[in-house]
Amino acid sequence: MARFVMSNEDSPSLMFLLLSHHSPKKLHRTIHIRIQGKDLYLCARCMGVWAGIISTLFLAFFLELHLPPWLYLLLLMVLPAPVMFDWITQSCKLRESRNAIRVGTGFLLGVSWGLFFLLLARGMLHLFMFALMILGGYIFAVYLIARKTNFLDDYFD
16 A cells, blocks of 8 residues: 655645645635744635634533524525625626635634534434535535536636
């Protein structure tokens, strides 16, 4: 069995890929931080997603926030819509988003992911199954839009 050994030259590229996952020409979609003389580029939308997940789980576990079951499903239906709209309109080149919008919509998506994981952690499996159907609906909608507009071909260029 062959082992993959990463050289020191590959480390910055791998770190860049994991934290930014944008091409160098799209670095305006990242948050630039300089730490001890090193440049770090963090995906703006992912920063919002992680902030949303952490905030939701913090509220749920440390402050013992409980929501009524119907509210979980409503939030899981509504909160991903802004990020989907922002990402698709930007990918279809209808407009260019800004990092503040990316972080904000990512935060809303992160809250929905946090609620999704919370359903599983709290053993609310019947709601988790409905949440999976909602997620499947969003994935199918992105697939249909991508298929109709071919925006993913340009997105990966």
